[in-house]
Amino acid sequence: MLETSARLLRLLSLLQAHREWSGPELAARLGVTGRTVRRDVERLRELGYPVNATPGTGGGYRLGAGAELPPLLLDDDEAVAVAVGLRTAAGHGVEGIGESSVRALAKLEQVLPGRLRRRVSALNAFTVPMLRTPDDRIDPAVLTELANACRDAERLRFEYRDHSGAATRRTVEPHRLVCSERRWYLVAWDVDRADWRTFRADRIVPKPPHGPRFPPRDPPAEDLAAYVAKGVxxxxxxxxxxxxxxxxxxxxxxxxxxxxxxxxxxxxxxxxxxxxxxxxxxxxxxxxxxxxxxxxxxxxxxxxxxxxxxxxxxxxxxxxxxxxxxxxxxxxx
Known part of the structure; x- marks a missing residue:
């Protein structure tokens, strides 16, 4: 029974860390047969985890979106890294992220074993951050809306204010979000200007509805970070x-x-x-x-x-x- 439970946790960890796994890939990782993988997947479903399966040679398993976030499986170093990251994320660049980070950290510290809590406490107690808070923060909802448009390859409409305060209406094909130490930038194909443009995300006011979908273009550069740096x-x-x-x-x-x-x-x-x-x-x-x-x-x-x-x-x-x-x-x- 202990071996089965450990294997189920390992299977859940794999499904959390990878977008999709084929049955043979999971069997090889777990050192079991394909039949055992199918049986373990059914057990996870019985426990309430939405494991989706796609039939056929190109199919596989993936963890679907459920009503509740499944527990994260982290090793010691990962848990410490997440805890320290949450503690230092005090709203730098994203409005309201500090409060969300504190809530998430409180939940995480409740389940951290004592040895890890001591490591996190020591690291934070003897570390002095020198992080600058940006003057113009971005609403997380806007950032999520931009990211979703990039992911779904959906045309985006927004009002944009340049450095002088002049406002223009833009219709773009969003490609990627790029973040620096203090700001977020959207790299997108400007439909009306027929060229690539870089927009500061905190100056964007989305104007839905968005769409339609578009076929992705080749990016303006292989290194988007360098491309944005040159532009700004x-x-x-x-x-x-x-x-x-x-x-x-x-x-x-x-x-x-x-x-x-x-x-x-x-x-x-x-x-x-x-x-x-x-x-x-x-x-x-x-x-x-x-x-x-x-x-x-x-x-x-x-x-x-x-x-x-x-x-x-x-x-x-x-x-x-x-x-x-x-x-x-x-x-x-």
Whole structure:
């Protein structure tokens, strides 16, 4: 009986971790016959778990949606990871997620064995988070609606406000949601503009009804995270520039965030940064505040602005030195 119960738990764990299993795959994983798998599936159904079966050579078993969430089967490391993740998810990027995380954590901690509760408590007690709360949070219902449209390949209609506050109506074929440290972005094919676009999810106001369904397109890039990073850090600005950072790529990556620009390797001791800003003066400040040694690659006008700022700062320091007590008189106009 103990062996059978352990096998049922293992079977339930497999069904939770995989979208669909064939009978032979489950039999091989459990080390039993196909007949035993069918019998165990019937036992799970008797216990209230909705295990769906699809007949035929391409069929298999999957855990369907039920009235209640089945118990999660987690090993020690997984349980600790989930508990710590829930505790640190204090609403960063998604409105109201902090309260939901606290409720879920309370339920999880009730069933954690003592040894795991001590591990979680120690990790949280001696960890100080340095996470920034975004200014513009997104409603979880909106995020779910966007994700469902991506999953179902269904045209999406919404009102969108750009960075200046101007509102437009959009009809898109949603592809994927991409999340950064602070924000969520929707990558979608804009039907009216016949091109790929990236939208900040917190600026989207869905306008149902949605539809119809559409055949999925090839994505705009293999690495969607890099695609979005380029769009939000460079393409969204009137002025673009490339600078050479005189540090290894790994060191630059620790200082350059997704909103700062896109890094590419160049050599062992340098890398290139492609970035954007509202204008050349703002670009000089933006690159300087990265705190890394750099030189301008493009455009030449940016190098001229750097020289102008260098000369202005030098004159300011010269005047300060001359005005000190005991120094030479300050130069006239």
């Amino acid at each position: 850090s460079t393409g969204a600005y009137a002025t673009e520039a490339t600078v050479r950072l005189h540090v290894p790529l790994a060191e630059a990556a620790s200082a350059v965030g997704i909103l700062d620009g896109v890094l590419t390797a160049e050599g062992e001791r340098s890398c290139l940064l492609r970035t954007g800003a509202p204008g050349l003066d703002a670009m000089v400040v933006h690159v300087s505040l990265l705190g890394l040694e750099f030189e301008v690659v493009d455009p030449p006008e940016l190098a001229d602005r750097v020289r102008t700022l260098r000369d202005r700062l030098s004159r300011a320091l010269d005047r300060q030195d001359l005005d000190r007590p005991g120094g030479a008189p300050a130069a006239g106009p």
